Amino acid sequence: MSNNGLKSGSNLEKVLKAGHFAFTGECGPPKGANVEHLKEKFEHLRGVVDAVNVTDNQTAVVRMSSAAASAIMVANGIEPNFQMVCRDRNRLAIMADVLGVYALGIKNMLCLSGDHQKFGNHPQSKNVFDIDSMQLIALVKKMRDEGKFLNEDDIDVPPKMFIGAASNPFGDPHEYRIYRLANKIDAGADFIQTQCIYNMPRFREFMKKAVDMGLTEKTYLLAGVTPMKSARMAQYMAKMVPGMDVPEELIERLKGAGKGNQAEEGIKFAIEQIEEFKEMEGVAGVHLMAIEWEHKVPEIAERAKVLPRPQVD
Amino acid sequence: MIIADRKSLAEIQDMIKAYKKILLVGCKGCVTVCNVGGAKEVGILAASLKIARKKDGNPIEIDEKTLERQCDPEYVEQIRDVYDQYDAVLSMACGVGPQFLSEAYPGQKFLPAVDTKFFGGAVQHGIWEERCAGCGTCVIHYYDGLCPIARCSKSIQHGPCGGSADGKCEIAKDVECIWDTIVKKKIEQGRLEDLRVIRAPKNWTTARDGGPRKSIREELVQ
Numbered sequence: 001m002s003n004n005g006l007k008s009g010s011n012l013e014k015v016l017k018a019g020h021f022a023f024t025g026e027c028g029p030p031k032g033a034n035v036e037h038l039k040e041k042f043e044h045l046r047g048v049v050d051a052v053n054v055t056d057n058q059t060a061v062v063r064m065s066s067a068a069a070s071a072i073m074v075a076n077g078i079e080p081n082f083q084m085v086c087r088d089r090n091r092l093a094i095m096a097d098v099l100g101v102y103a104l105g106i107k108n109m110l111c112l113s114g115d116h117q118k119f120g121n122h123p124q125s126k127n128v129f130d131i132d133s134m135q136l137i138a139l140v141k142k143m144r145d146e147g148k149f150l151n152e153d154d155i156d157v158p159p160k161m162f163i164g165a166a167s168n169p170f171g172d173p174h175e176y177r178i179y180r181l182a183n184k185i186d187a188g189a190d191f192i193q194t195q196c197i198y199n200m201p202r203f204r205e206f207m208k209k210a211v212d213m214g215l216t217e218k219t220y221l222l223a224g225v226t227p228m229k230s231a232r233m234a235q236y237m238a239k240m241v242p243g244m245d246v247p248e249e250l251i252e253r254l255k256g257a258g259k260g261n262q263a264e265e266g267i268k269f270a271i272e273q274i275e276e277f278k279e280m281e282g283v284a285g286v287h288l289m290a291i292e293w294e295h296k297v298p299e300i301a302e303r304a305k306v307l308p309r310p311q312v313d
Numbered sequence: 314m315i316i317a318d319r320k321s322l323a324e325i326q327d328m329i330k331a332y333k334k335i336l337l338v339g340c341k342g343c344v345t346v347c348n349v350g351g352a353k354e355v356g357i358l359a360a361s362l363k364i365a366r367k368k369d370g371n372p373i374e375i376d377e378k379t380l381e382r383q384c385d386p387e388y389v390e391q392i393r394d395v396y397d398q399y400d401a402v403l404s405m406a407c408g409v410g411p412q413f414l415s416e417a418y419p420g421q422k423f424l425p426a427v428d429t430k431f432f433g434g435a436v437q438h439g440i441w442e443e444r445c446a447g448c449g450t451c452v453i454h455y456y457d458g459l460c461p462i463a464r465c466s467k468s469i470q471h472g473p474c475g476g477s478a479d480g481k482c483e484i485a486k487d488v489e490c491i492w493d494t495i496v497k498k499k500i501e502q503g504r505l506e507d508l509r510v511i512r513a514p515k516n517w518t519t520a521r522d523g524g525p526r527k528s529i530r531e532e533l534v535q
Binding site for chain 2: 087091113115116119129130131132133134135138139150166168171172173175176179180182183186187242243
């Protein structure tokens with residue numbers, strides 16, 4: 001703990017600790033070294049979110065490294081939530097990167113296993129998975145709180161990270177998901193960002209269990225929202241994305257909006273969700289993943305009444 | 314046992330295109346059991362290669378021999394008298410075979426006719442599946458005899474990952490999510506608490522990551 005009682009002192013941590021309803025966004029780095037493109041994407045999020053997730057070779061497609069893109073964000077006065085997957089690096093590289101990004105001013109990180117490379121654009125590659133996301137969480141906590149590497153050697157200036165983890169309330173086996181979340185909290189997750197939620201009844205049930213088990217007392221849980229751009233996108237996600245639960249009613253609702261109005265209907269649904277999450281017991285905020293739709297985030301934030309973002313010292 | 318698949322005829326033909334006379338060596342071990350490199354398959358491959366070469370107007374002479382095991386120096390000796398009578402020797406054993414032969418007969422060229430795949434068994438006639446990754450430190454007692462190191466696509470020790478759906482792995486609908494099976498078994502047996510444990514990162518020094526491996530049984534070493 002740092003002397004102000006904060007683990008990392010990140011803006012996201014301060015907002016959550018002060019009891020505000022957090023609002024985070026997401027930005028996928030460019031497929032190239034195009035810094036202007038990256039800036040254009042994250043500038044839409046300035047002042048609109050508390051932190052911006054920077055994806056790490058998301059869906060196993062090569063992009064500018066999340067570390068570099070996060071550092072560019074820091075240099076431009078926007079707080080990143082650096083994502084790290086276990087697919088592409090062993091424990092040496094993981095610890096080196098955690099120290100490196102902390103040295104560059106990054107204070108939040110999201111610990112993930114990573115999509116299998118079979119989905120991506122280099123399916124012939126060798127994967128690493130030296131450790132998994134659970135062990136990554138525990139490792140970053142050890143580095144931060146004990147000031148030790150995995151081999152127990154001392155770290156000269158430990159990385160004070162605000163440690164995040166992901167949870168998929170809709171993965172199978174359904175009844176086990178809450179226990180896997182509990183394990184991630186035990187491992188050291190300070191905050192959780194969930195997979196995109198579309199099935200609200202199932203999510204309410206999941207949250208009730210989380211509250212009953214006392215999990216939301218031990219971590220900050222941010223509900224994942226991805227606005228649908230069209231009925232086709234909803235159908236694609238329902239069919240093609242493993243572990244995604246898109247109810248038929250939502251697809252019908254988007255179709256019913258008619259051509260030209262489906263994106264607006266998708267945004268409306270997302271806003272209704274955010275309104276409900278604000279009131280839902282145990283939900284500490286929303287993580288808005290507007291995939292390749294960063295320019296829509298200010299409008300969604302405005303209409304969901306989460307602006308202005310709190311300033312916490 | 315070790316499971317292998319035969320290489321395509323085209324790949325083997327390309328490998329031996331410069332040779333006029335070869336020895337094709339099978340193995341009575343694992344590759345016989347998985348129907349890829351025993352005496353029967355040696356006969357079929359030799360006939361196929363000879364027919365193909367004859368058709369090309371470039372006939373090849375192929376002698377056949379199937380050893381008890383190619384992974385044992387005692388049986389590797391069985392070709393001592395003949396090995397140098399050929400332009401090359403094509404082995405139908407797993408990847409161990411051509412190497413033991415190579416080491417025993419440095420003057421000859423040894424080529425693989427099969428692709429060695431994994432440690433596994435037949436789940437039904439004609440279908441073999443992987444079961445063991447040979448990581449050198451067995452941990453399946455934690456998982457009721459099921460191995461996530463070999464059978465989870467990400468080898469994770471705390472599954473299932475977010476990509477598990479309907480008991481299937483995110484990489485393909487015909488791949489079982491072993492973590493789904495592990496978890497369901499624990500739930501059925503009322504032992505879910507076994508999975509409420511954060512395990513230390515695995516020590517991979519006993520796996521291939523620790524370099525080429527050796528097993529020494531002192532009492533047997535003469």
